[in-house]
Amino acid sequence: MGNVVVGQSGGPTAVINGSVLGVYQAAKELGADHVYGMVHGIQGFLEKNLICLEDYLESGMGRELLRRTPSAFLGTCRYKLPQIAGNEAVYEQVFAVMEEYQIEAFFYIGGNDSMDTVKMLSDYAASHGKSQRFVGIPKTVDNDLPVTDHCPGYGSAAKYIAASMKEVIRDVQSTGLTKPTVLIVEIMGRHAGWLAAAAALAKGEDCDGADAIYLPERVFDPEDFLSHIRAVAETKNTVVIAVSEGIRLGDGRFVCELSGGADSVDVFGHKQLSGCGLTLAEMVKSQTGFKARAIELSTLQRSAAHLASLTDADEAREAGYHGVMAAAEGRTGVMTVLRRLQDRPYLCSVDVHDIHTIANQEKTVPKEWITEDGRGLTEEFIQYARPLIMGELQPLYIDGLPGHLVRK
Structure with a gap:
């Protein structure tokens, strides 16, 4: 294999750099002279802002530190490629950089919008007689990419959310207050509630779990919300609620918009959500008189x-590794996907799938996995999510803190 390039785009995860490592290891096994990293994704690539990963991963503890480094080691971006028609110059610039650096394969780690970048580049190559290959590597804590059973990054985020829920539940229960106290925990998730659903994993022998979990897959009813809190407060003095930031009212408005949130949008046209938890805490205080506060994770x-799932970390690396293997076989315009073979013991394989049925699509939590009252998750969800949080990737400590690999 000739030279390859790998980039990262969109929101990072705790294990995204494992996919970079997987790309690097596979490319080197196949004889690549150079594995380049795009600094700040496709935006940096267009500016020829590239680094040689050999400089970081061929000596010392580089590979082990990279695997344990959170966020995007290469730097990320939210740059939207324009549509091909009328913008050929941008695409020709991409291929000019690839030819200058003798790059045969392009690997892009990201979510929905990043897979659209892979789709458009592979389509342009196919229609213009270009031989370079383009492969997407799934990454998103939102877990909302279709076809793949789950997305690298989700398991570690779910593990952190479940652990944090146990800890804040323990904290609020220890106060011993006589006046009911309500805690609202706001969790990421615009249209898909996979992350907030992970709060259900906190329930166990040593934890009662959340008193309610609200996902954007169901319309949010403020009256039912307040009625449920009053009912729970009749039996205990603490009420803990988990909510997705993207929960909506029956008229389509985000709950956070009740207090002025979601005013700005990003380059992809997505509203920037903020303040759902605070909005609900103020609602509880004004409507019930209970003490209420919000935590935004x-x-x-x-x-x-530091709390990454070992299962997640291993699968992130495998997703990158198998992406390179697919490109070596001549595949392009595809994304690596995880295929669950069984739950107990958990077994998963890696395959590839046509990018055209993945890009710009969104997978939400199945309605049948949400309890009938809309305030919790079923056992089917627990069986799905539990294996993804198993195992720990122990940090390499430096001066008492987890060590990270830093780009020069």
């Missing part, structure tokens, strides 16, 4: 590599 849920 924010970027912590996608960057907590």
Whole structure:
């Protein structure tokens, strides 16, 4: 195999760099002279902002540190490639850089919008007689890419969310207050509630779990929400609720818009959500008189590599590794996907699938996995998610803290 390039795009995860490592290891096994990294994704690639990964991974603890480094080691971006028609110059610029660096294969690690980049580049290559190959590597804590059973990054985020829920439940229960206290935990998730659903994993022999979990797959009813809190408060003094940031009212508005959130949009036209938890906490205080506060897990849920799932870390590496193998076989315009073979013991394989049925599509939590009252998850979800959080990738400590690999 000739030279290859790998990039990262969109929101990072705790294990995204494992996919970079997988690409690197496979490419080197196949004889690649250079494995280039795009600094800040396709945007950096267009500016020829590339590094040689050999400089970081061929000595010392580089590979082990990379695997344990959260967020995007190469830097990420949210750059949207324009449509091909009328914008051929941008695409020709991509291929000019590939030819200058003698790059045969392009690997892009990301979610929905990143897979659209892979689709458009592979389509342009096919229609213009280009021989370079383009492969997508799935990555998203949102777990909303279709076809693949789950996405690398989700398992570690789910592990962090479930662990954090256990800890905040323990904290609020220890206060011993006589006046009911309500805690709202706001979790990422615009249209798909996979992350908030992970709060259900906190329930076990040593934890009662959340008193309700609200996902964007169901319309949010404020009156039912308040009624449920009042009912729970009749039997205990603490109420803990998990909510997706993207829960909506019956009229389509995001709950956070009730207090002025979601005013700005990103380059892909997505509203920037903020303040759902605070909005609900204020609603509880004003309507019930209970003490209420909100916690927003924010970027912590996608960057907590110290609590990464070993299963997730291993699958992130495998997704990158098998992407290179697919390209070596001549495949292009595809994404690596995870195929679940069985739950107990958990077994998963890696395959590839046509990018055209994946890009710009979104997979939500199955309706049948949400309880009839809309406030929880069924055992089917637990069986699906539990294997993904299993195992621990122990940090390499430096001066008492987890060590990371840093780009020069």
